Amino acid sequence: MPDQKPVFLVLxxxxxxxxxVAKRFAAGGYHAVLARRSDEAGLRRLVDDIRDSGGEASGKLLDASLPDSIEDLVEDVERSIGPIHSALFNLGAQIGNRRLEDTTYKAFELGWRLATFAPFRLASALLPRMAQRGTGSLLVTSATAAVRGNAGQHSHAAAMGGRRMLCQSLNAEFAPKGVHVAHIVIDGPVDAPDTLGKMLGDNFDAYKASKGEDGMIDPAAVAETYWHLAHQPRSAWTHELDIRPYTDTPWWNDN
Amino acid sequence: MPDQKPVFLVLxxxxxxxxxVAKRFAAGGYHAVLARRSDEAGLRRLVDDIRDSGGEASGKLLDASLPDSIEDLVEDVERSIGPIHSALFNLGAQIGNRRLEDTTYKAFELGWRLATFAPFRLASALLPRMAQRGTGSLLVTSATAAVRGNAGQHSHAAAMGGRRMLCQSLNAEFAPKGVHVAHIVIDGPVDAPDTLGKMLGDNFDAYKASKGEDGMIDPAAVAETYWHLAHQPRSAWTHELDIRPYTDTPWWNDN
Amino acid sequence: MPDQKPVFLVLxxxxxxxxxVAKRFAAGGYHAVLARRSDEAGLRRLVDDIRDSGGEASGKLLDASLPDSIEDLVEDVERSIGPIHSALFNLGAQIGNRRLEDTTYKAFELGWRLATFAPFRLASALLPRMAQRGTGSLLVTSATAAVRGNAGQHSHAAAMGGRRMLCQSLNAEFAPKGVHVAHIVIDGPVDAPDTLGKMLGDNFDAYKASKGEDGMIDPAAVAETYWHLAHQPRSAWTHELDIRPYTDTPWWNDN
Amino acid sequence: MPDQKPVFLVLxxxxxxxxxVAKRFAAGGYHAVLARRSDEAGLRRLVDDIRDSGGEASGKLLDASLPDSIEDLVEDVERSIGPIHSALFNLGAQIGNRRLEDTTYKAFELGWRLATFAPFRLASALLPRMAQRGTGSLLVTSATAAVRGNAGQHSHAAAMGGRRMLCQSLNAEFAPKGVHVAHIVIDGPVDAPDTLGKMLGDNFDAYKASKGEDGMIDPAAVAETYWHLAHQPRSAWTHELDIRPYTDTPWWNDN
Structure with a gap:
């Protein structure tokens, strides 16, 4: 018997x-499908956490840079679990600051492949299904690099700038069909052990302390905003917003 | 005995x-103070509605273009009802499209007085109090004219463009003090009998029908987003977002 | 006998x-009319410089904040010198950084009066004349504060944000009538003794030295760009551009 | 004996x-190197035109999507003709409006390869050389799709949005080294037989007539603006500007 819950998919x-965000959607009554590239144990922990709280979740290891990986996932989930009502594209492509001479063609292409092409592939596989059902939402986590390029951000900014324009283009085609696309500019450091934590390593705690109380973005708080976006009635949709800690200088200000 | 509820003020x-939005905040446990320029009976109805639903509310007629009106209101509310925890500046200055030759100096100045100077006055009266308390939020309803000027919008666009830059300037000073300023671009027609309804008169129903189901922004839906913004934890604040119906073309797209 | 040269007016x-810019237009064959608020000797020097180089110029002291001053100037120039083919609005309203509590209502209003209302008045007096002639240009010097608000810039950012949206609104109405409106964001320090020089006083030389060679915007270089803008053929008009020294960080970048 | 003229390269x-633009730079004293993908006869005509006018020019057929093509060209030109003082990246990737379902992965990738990766490759090959010489400029022709996505523009908008952020990123790294990067948003139809002309075919003349006199962007006028940009003194550089005919509605306006 197919699952009766609406499905939420996060890449x-x-x-x-x-x-x-997966946790939040599971708590709100969705079956959450969590996909990530590596760390099976970490993925297992996230899925178990959700199940232990009484929610429904599935996990899947997947390399989004490989052909058919995203497409097959969407197909599999829709067939074996149920129609995907809401999805989150949450892959980044930050590789730290590198001078142009140190930015290889390979790094530049990989940035595009993960940060621009992968969401296009997800959209291609998913949005026509949502459009046919007349409802659905695609949330896209993005970065400051989507709205301004900085020194050393050649690969990241090009990839994220492409992502933002892609989201506007998708929104223009799919909003009238009942599919909500939202582009969220995360404009500050996220308290995330798997990404920033790994980049900073042993310095993560010191960095966190330096930011002060509530000085890093709490991903649980972000999850509430994503949940809100995905459930805005269709008469009042938001396409783009920014998120940062109260202590952080917005990207447009002097530092 | 002073009111123990946090206070929400809307101009x-x-x-x-x-x-x-007043109704939403009252339902969420705030004492809502509703201020508007005219229509005592309409104001009374709004306040009674809230009270009938078990909420707390007060009403006040006030001409925001007059000296001291906003300042006295803030002072009065803070003294007689309680500290204002959250406020909404919701006055517009749309006067319809007018060619430059038909845009009088008086109309241009009034646009500024209501749409740029009035929120500056509210901020001047309120934000230092919030900063001293280390918490608070100011929501500012804005319009597409804040992000692009159009033919015939000389007064409105100049006033709203000033409003947006003012909000960024206020945010830069007050966010680090714990005060959340948010600028919301309403980029579509609102199903609002007191404003668009009055502008269109007898044509309002026909216009609404022409937009289709959910083709006008439901103010109750907007109220949920405002409530969400005002309650984002300080580690994850949004400064700017846009709202429009799913059927409406965003301002940046071709029509 | 009326002057046969096209007229360029700068406020x-x-x-x-x-x-x-006046000098550049005079060198290019315009009669340059220079208006400023004070310093008759300084104005005289500018006019004499132009005349000594074989150009035509007139000078006029004028307080743009006073009623009818701008309107009368346009009327006078058009009647006594000739049709204004190109104009530059070059008044700023920078008052330095001031906290909200130190930004008086008077300062906020004066910012608007000089930076938003004054260009609206110039446009109202001038653009319909240009539209009737089917040709003309209005250049508007603007500032970074027109595109982002910063802490302490409450008055300046609100005024400049209004200016920018006004320019877009004017462009939308008047470009199709053959009148070119351009908004130039000066995003760096100008080597200008009358403005930045006066603000910095004795520290000006030290500041200039600290910026290094070509580290401050050379106003003669800017004049070439303004001249270029005013003479773009109507099939290829620019509405907005930015200018800064090569050493300066653009406003959108981290510092 | 090596050529003594500064070299201008256009892709x-x-x-x-x-x-x-090549013609304009040749007229201004540069040796112009013209590279394009196909139409040897057309290329020959352009080169001959320049030579017939007394200018210096070379032509080269080159498929910018192939590995090493751009890199080898830069290397060849620098060795056999002389240091490239100024370059123009002028390849577009407009494929017309296509629904998401009709936008193949191949088309999406090709858009990126030509419109984002190719300018990155040119920058990688060229800007470090210019930086070492402490002078140079890279002009990048861009499109409205770089600043907003539209329905059907999935490939084009993603590619151009990436291009714009790349240019900001390059500017942030190279401006302080004396290399001027400019991003020009062509926001209207260009009177260009090789691109728009080919897209419209037999309808080109009718389309052109429908736009009215000066209703299409004259590429010779654009060339003057590019020339101006490439010769702004380094104290007053422009990074971004827009160009459109006076009759055309800017992208940010209602149509």
């Missing part, structure tokens, strides 16, 4: 925003 | 966004 | 951008 | 903007 389900 | 409390 | 003709 | 040298 990029680490212990930060991805995992917390 | 521009008609039967559209202003009234619905 | 805000100090020794920085305003004076240099 | 995408058709009979529109690319060819006219």
């Amino acid at each position: 990029g389900a680490g212990a930060g925003i991805g995992g917390h | 521009g409390a008609g039967a559209g966004i202003g009234g619905h | 805000g003709a100090g020794a920085g951008i305003g004076g240099h | 995408g040298a058709g009979a529109g903007i690319g060819g006219h």
